[in-house]
Amino acid sequence: MRLSLLQLPLALLLVSGGAYAQQDSLLAREKAIAAIKLMDGGEPDKSIPLLEEAAKLDPESLDYPYEMAYARYLMKDYGKSVDILRKLTRRDDANDRVYQLLGNSYDMAGQKEKAIETYEKGLKLFPASGNLYLERGVVEVMKEDFNKALAYFEAGIAAAPMYPSNYYWAAKIFGNYTQEEVWGMIYGEIFLNLERNTRRTVEISKMLYLTYKSEIKIAGDSASVSFSKNNVINVSYDPKGGPEALAAQLKNLKMPYGGAVYEPNLAIAVAGEKIINLQTLNNIRSRFLELYQQKFRSMTKVPVVLFDYQQQVKEAGLLEPYNYWILGYGQEQDFTDWRAANGELFNRFLEWVKDHRLAISEETRFYRARY
Structure with a gap:
């Protein structure tokens, strides 16, 4: 489940700068929100001009190039997504989501080892990142190495206990692939309390x-x-x-x-x-x-x-x-x-x-x- 960087409270985006800078930041944010609606509506190509305008209005923000990379990812232009995100990793304000999307882009481009390397590098920089543990665990699920996958999902639970996706995957593995259902029962119910009204909650409710x-x-x-x-x-x-x-x-x-x-x-x-x-x-x-x-x-x-x-x-x-x-x-x-x-x-x-x-x-x- 994607959380846009733009869902952060607006106050965090406007903590510095004068009135004109704030006005530009607000306008940039409005354009980016419109762009995200286009992406969510299945038109990522139409979102890019809006995001480029937002980046010009607020060139210091990480958010807009990140969203451009995500638009390219949705368009299956993984090479362009990688190019944008690699530049973002060199910024002091790069965050765990940059590494997550970069790893995903490598993965979808067929560069599995580069994806793993990216997730691991991200985890060294952001050891409390539940979403990076998630991605690393999913890699192991795809290999059907469920024990190794559980190690990542449970590390993610310990590092970010309010992040639901690691509970989801841990519950599925314990419930469907092991004889230690006790852990799946508890992880699964915690997940149902953290995530509401999704396809995944229906699945886990049935499993329990x-x-x-x-x-x-x-x-x-x-x-x-x-x-x-x-x-x-x-x-x-x-x-x-x-x-x-x-x-x-x-x-x-x-x-x-x-x-x-x-x-x-x-x-x-x-x-x-x-x-x-x-x-x-x-x-x-x-x-x-x-x-x-x-x-x-x-x-x-x-x-x-x-x-x-x-x-x-x-x-x-x-x-x-x-x-x-x-x-x-x-x-x-x-x-x-x-x-x-x-x-x-x-x-x-x-x-x-x-x-x-x-x-x-x-x-x-x-x-x-x-x-």
């Missing part, structure tokens, strides 16, 4: 739902959950014993995070359910959160930021619509029926979540190496 369906097995009064390799947690539910009896079955298990925290907690939460659908997953996830807060949160060095956010949602009285919102694309008709019956509650959640988004700081980052 189908993973629950495939990895929770229920047979009579017994259930098994398997979200981590070689850690299949089998339990038998006795209604007389309740959750405490289930906890007793699990207390001697010594395993890494997936087996020591996530799976035992989920196994207890599943108890008593007979099928897996949106309604029962809402029940399971609600019990999971309660058990996590009571018993499991203290078992990790760093609390899971996603589960702490879920607790905020619960305290607002909105955990049920949140759970349906996260998993709804996995069972769309049931989600539609639930929304029709709970329209006021769901709308209240949608209003609440606008002002209460998941926020991840350096201290609360979630990535596998911390657990």
Whole structure:
């Protein structure tokens, strides 16, 4: 997903200069915004004259030659894009997006090694660049070297925890190509909170739902959950014993995070359910959160930021619509029926979540190496 440099706050672009300079900067910005609309509308060739005018009005700005390079990229004139961007890398104000687009241009021109070299150079200069880790990881995905790809995506998550695309790719790999689905479940749900209403969110919502369906097995009064390799947690539910009896079955298990925290907690939460659908997953996830807060949160060095956010949602009285919102694309008709019956509650959640988004700081980052 492209973020234009022109989406930066206008105040950052006008921090210096007199009235005439500011007037020229404003006019240049207006022309560039019009140019970007042309690009987004599939007419990058028509955007170039506007960007050239913008560059003349504000020759010190990096933004306009960058956008010209992007227009050339869209026109598949990768050589010209490379020429522009190589000059920009020599500027003191060159940023990570310059290296990202330069690497992409090399890649599309068939110069794979130059692309990798560019991404790596960019990462040395901008080690907190989530988008450069993303590009480097995608290179490895194309080679089907998923372990190496994960190393880049998870490094990107650690470096830029609010950048969604690395979570997206990490979730896809863990969910579809490994037996360590636990990480895909958490990365995937974090992604859904950071990116809204895109093709990718539909894809990950379905993946989470189908993973629950495939990895929770229920047979009579017994259930098994398997979200981590070689850690299949089998339990038998006795209604007389309740959750405490289930906890007793699990207390001697010594395993890494997936087996020591996530799976035992989920196994207890599943108890008593007979099928897996949106309604029962809402029940399971609600019990999971309660058990996590009571018993499991203290078992990790760093609390899971996603589960702490879920607790905020619960305290607002909105955990049920949140759970349906996260998993709804996995069972769309049931989600539609639930929304029709709970329209006021769901709308209240949608209003609440606008002002209460998941926020991840350096201290609360979630990535596998911390657990």
